[in-house]
Every structure is written in structure tokens, then in C-alpha cells.
Amino acid sequence: MGIKTGKGIVESPAEAACAELEAVSKMYTGHMVLQEVSMSIWPGNITALIGRNGSGKSTLLSILAGLVQVTSGAIRRKADLVIGYAPEAFPGLKFTPEQYLRSMGRIRGLSAREIEVRMAELLELFHLAPFRGQPMNNFSKGMLQKINLIQSLLVEPELLLLDEPMSGLDLSAQNMLVQLLRERKEQGTAVVFSVHEPQWVEALADHLHILQAGRTVRMQQGIQELSARPTTYIVFKHLQEEELCQWRDQPGFLSLQVVTELHDQPCLGLTVDAAVSDAYLRQVLERGGSVVSVEPCDGWSGLELWMNPKTPEGGGKS
């Protein structure tokens, strides 16, 4: 059991997970922007967070970062978890990169020497070394995004939270970031990133978490399976995850998770090979389950339905 350290936050080893959210909800001025979202984050795993504009991705990341309090639900974190966080918006500042990064390094508890070494390394890597002494208020969006990413990496994070990290970067910087994140993953860093483009999900993610209007509509572990063949995603209610454990050994099974959706009814989301979806649907019904939705996913193209940034959910940001 963990120790309560603040509203909804429990410091706890949470088994081997770095962090876990349990039925987390967030309300802003009477409007529920996240509803009962649960998520486990494991060392050396990369989770892609997708959903249309306004679906709650940034809110979820800032809750994981510990910057926004939850309205209800619980967050469990490994004790002393080192978190790096690159938020979505990074304003042009009158500071130079080195002034800004030195102060960020100090805030994160690094020594002056550690800051200098790490800053030089990262500025070099992101091709910003020649600009280290120039005021950032003249920087392009891509340069500001790189500084934002550098500040998140100063501390060698165990959990890296990146809000649309590819946004503003040119192709070579995007590829460099993919490489860097793969190396981090190999070293055991957990990464959660929000993204709108399927190619970055495919290039990086082990897990997928899809939000729609603040609710989890789909979680998928081992998403390599997704690209390999057509699958069917079946959401149903009135059955418990525990009573379906044996499905994991059945042919065509890919994943099963609790998703909370629709009229506050707890639902399960099942992903199976499209070729055997009828057999699974039959089993759901025979066991007394009630099917909520059936969605065919033709590999990656199915994901684009959830990613279209031109289709906001609800109002825009206030």
C-alpha cells in the first residue's frame, strides 16, 4: 500500500509500473474533460496517446506530470519517480537557451557542472549549439520545440511525458527524436506521448491509448499486432474481465481491457483477429454479455479515424 501525499496521489511502487492512473476524472468549470481514465505505465514501454483535439490528451499528460490535480480517482507513482515533461505550448521567451536551461536544470536539482555537460550534449544533438546565446523570442516554432524537448531531457527521466513532440519539427529532427526515444526505451525509460500522425505511433509505440471526449475508448497493448493484420475491436458489457481469462490462450486473441464507456456502464474492449471475430461475438452473447459496438480495423488505417485533428471534440481551449 502507498502513502497519500496529496489529493488523489499515492506514492507507491505499484508493482513494477512507474505510474498508474485509476479511474481518474478531471472537471474544469463544471465540464468533465476526463472521465474515469485508467492507465498503467511500465519502464521501457512507449505509450501513444491519441484522440481528436479537445479529447483530453494534454490534461492527462499534465495530470501524470503532477501539475494538475485530479477531481476524483487515484494516481500511483513509483517513489521518487524522475519525470521529464515537455508540454504542448512553449512560448518564445526573452531568455537565451542557456539561461533558460540553466534555470530549469537548477529547478530540477542538477549541479552546475551536470547542467553544463547535459545542456551542451543536448544542444549539440538538436543542432542548436550555435544558438545557445541568442534570445529565444526570435526562434522558429521548431527551434522552440527543440528547447522544450531538451528541458524535458535534462534530468535523465524515468518517465518522459511529451505532448505532441513531433509538432513543429522538420523531418530530420523528427527522425532524430524517434532514434533518441528508442534509445531511451532500451535504457528503461517509460514514455507517454500524444500524437496526431499514425506513422509516429507505428514507429515508436508499444501501447496505444485512445481518448474520445475525455473517455478511454480503446487501449491496445502490443500494437505491432495492429499493423500486421486486420483486427476487430468489440466493446461489450455485463461480463467481468476475470471470467474471460482463458480467452488469452485462444486463437486470434490480441487484447482485452476494461474501458469505461457509455452511460457509466463498465465495458470491456476486446481486440481479435478479424477472421475469428464472429466466434468471439458468439461467446460474448452466450455468456450473457451485451455487445455495445463492433469496429473493424484495417491495420493502421483504422487509427486515423481517431486522429483527425480537424475535428475537435466539444469546445476549444479556454
Ligand SMILES: Nc1ncnc2c1ncn2[C@@H]1O[C@H](COP(=O)(O)OP(=O)(O)OP(=O)(O)O)[C@@H](O)[C@H]1O
Ligand atoms: N485550464 C483549463 N481550463 C478550462 N478548460 C480546459 C483547461 N485545459 C483544458 N481545458 C478543456 O479540456 C478539454 C480537453 O483539453 P485538452 O487540451 O486536454 O485536449 P487535447 O486532446 O490535448 O487537445 P489538443 O489535441 O487540441 O491539444 C477541452 O475542452 C479544453 O477546452
